Amino acid sequence: MDDSTIENVYRLFGAHTSIAALCDAIELGSGMRDAVMMRIIDPSITLEEFSGIAHSNRIDPSPQSTALINRILLEGPRHPSDNDGMRIMSAAEGISHEAWERNDPELHAVAAYLMWLCGDRGTCGLEARAALILDRNTTMAKLVLDLLERERRQIAQAEQF
Structure with a gap:
């Protein structure tokens, strides 16, 4: 996966993000899937962190990416807000809809x-x-x-x- 693809996917996130585009990115592979999931859970991850996760693979995951994923899954977003649950659930429902369609x-x-x-x-x-x-x-x-x-x-x- 090249860096421009990773940067384009990273930049997809925003108020008008297309769930279909995120689902296309998830389908690119397990590294990108994990990066997209971590960005959904913690929108504050940097492009560098996102790229590290996207480049990671199951056979030889980077220790930094593994540590970041574990931290996000254990602690949640670094800058929690009252709407985190709604934001994550909204993404989950959109992805679910696409999953049924696809x-x-x-x-x-x-x-x-x-x-x-x-x-x-x-x-x-x-x-x-x-x-x-x-x-x-x-x-x-x-x-x-x-x-x-x-x-x-x-x-x-x-x-x-």
Whole structure:
């Protein structure tokens, strides 16, 4: 993936961002998918950080990108605001709509994960299952279903006590 593509995708984010364009970017590969997701969750990531994530791959991920992704997933946006949940959920719903239109398992999985982050347990499970129906090897969808199962077990354990 070249730097001009990464910069163009980074610049897509804004008040009039086309969800279809973001979905096109997500379909470019796992590095770009992760970069787009992190930018949805934390709009303050820099072009350099975005580029590092987009260039990262599963076989040899950069330690800096891995650390940034982990920090964002654990702590959320660096500059939180009251509308973060609405902003993330709005993106998730748009991506979900595109996933159904395109019949794309990766888009379903991204929507599922973002919905899980926002607390929409029912719809995120539906999206994850749709992804796995289309492609049994959609790792992110398996992750979402695993997270849902862990929560279900924790609730069941808590109810026993």
